Amino acid sequence: MKILNSEITPYSSYINRRKFIKNTLLTSLAISFSKPLFSKHSESPSTYNKFLEENDNLNTYHEITNYNNFYEFGTSKSDPAKYSQSFKPLPWQLAVEGLVEKPKIFDLESLLKGITIEDRVYRLRCVEAWSMVIPWQGFSLSKLIEKVKPLSSAKYIQFETVYRPEEMPGQKKLFNEIRGILPWPYVEGLRMDEAMHPLTILSTGMYGHNLLNQNGAPLRLVVPWKYGFKSIKSIVKIRFMDKEPNTTWSDVNPYEYAFYSNVNPQVDHKRWTQATERRIGEFYRRPTLMFNGYEEVAELYKGMDLKKYF
Numbered sequence: 001m002k003i004l005n006s007e008i009t010p011y012s013s014y015i016n017r018r019k020f021i022k023n024t025l026l027t028s029l030a031i032s033f034s035k036p037l038f039s040k041h042s043e044s045p046s047t048y049n050k051f052l053e054e055n056d057n058l059n060t061y062h063e064i065t066n067y068n069n070f071y072e073f074g075t076s077k078s079d080p081a082k083y084s085q086s087f088k089p090l091p092w093q094l095a096v097e098g099l100v101e102k103p104k105i106f107d108l109e110s111l112l113k114g115i116t117i118e119d120r121v122y123r124l125r126c127v128e129a130w131s132m133v134i135p136w137q138g139f140s141l142s143k144l145i146e147k148v149k150p151l152s153s154a155k156y157i158q159f160e161t162v163y164r165p166e167e168m169p170g171q172k173k174l175f176n177e178i179r180g181i182l183p184w185p186y187v188e189g190l191r192m193d194e195a196m197h198p199l200t201i202l203s204t205g206m207y208g209h210n211l212l213n214q215n216g217a218p219l220r221l222v223v224p225w226k227y228g229f230k231s232i233k234s235i236v237k238i239r240f241m242d243k244e245p246n247t248t249w250s251d252v253n254p255y256e257y258a259f260y261s262n263v264n265p266q267v268d269h270k271r272w273t274q275a276t277e278r279r280i281g282e283f284y285r286r287p288t289l290m291f292n293g294y295e296e297v298a299e300l301y302k303g304m305d306l307k308k309y310f
Contacts, residue, residue: 045207048135051121055286058121059132061207063280068214069126070233071181072161072168079170080214087167089217089234098240099154102147108218112204115139120201122224124231125263125292129285131277136222138203142196150192150240157195158245159221160237161186175252182248188232189245189259190223193300199224202235225291227261258310262301263292267310 045058070080092108117137125131163185165171175183194200203222204211211217216233223230229249249257256270265275265288276285291297
């Protein structure tokens, strides 16, 4: 599946869901300028206000970089910012393998050469019933997929996080050992059509700044209609497969975490409701929207029982 230029609409329509639905188009933004990979945090929050929906406000840079889930550095929300300083995100390589015509090991700069880095304002929704609104920079995952030319037998993609226990203290204990957290390395997966959707991006930064270590430097997945744990961080390997891949949380606890992990307010987590959420920085709870409000992806799951395949 290739996204044609004719299918791309202006960013203002893309990010405003109501206009998006009215226009009934699948879109991605190709803005007219490229941000450097190594940029400075200079943008003011007001830069992105025109892209926000009614009743949405950006979370602050401090909130986004100091309240994180990244168990490789610890389980507390403040642990990633505290314990990721020794992590070395550069130089970086990304291996692409499996059912593709052109398997390759990319270094990060060569991967990004010729790729326009776009601005996206997405909500990040976590299963713990909290959420953020984040101005990401990145590029559509489909651009990478097109580079390696998947075989027709490739139906799924698996992603893998770097394994560096000497730099990631949470990885020092193996799963099922005392205080062991998860089996390492962390893995996640998408169906091919989910990966090719223009909303799915590989992020290299936010707020005009390169990703910090605690946010998944230097490259992370962002799938805005799914729960945040699908947004795997510090990716070193992408594997194309013909069968549904293993994913960390669905392996550890399939009763609570399934493969698809779409935001569905009608399916509660076994330990808390998913019908409402609290935006970080706010004191009230707001109703959770189906697919996190990105109704344009509903067609991907037409005919599926979304309570069974949660």
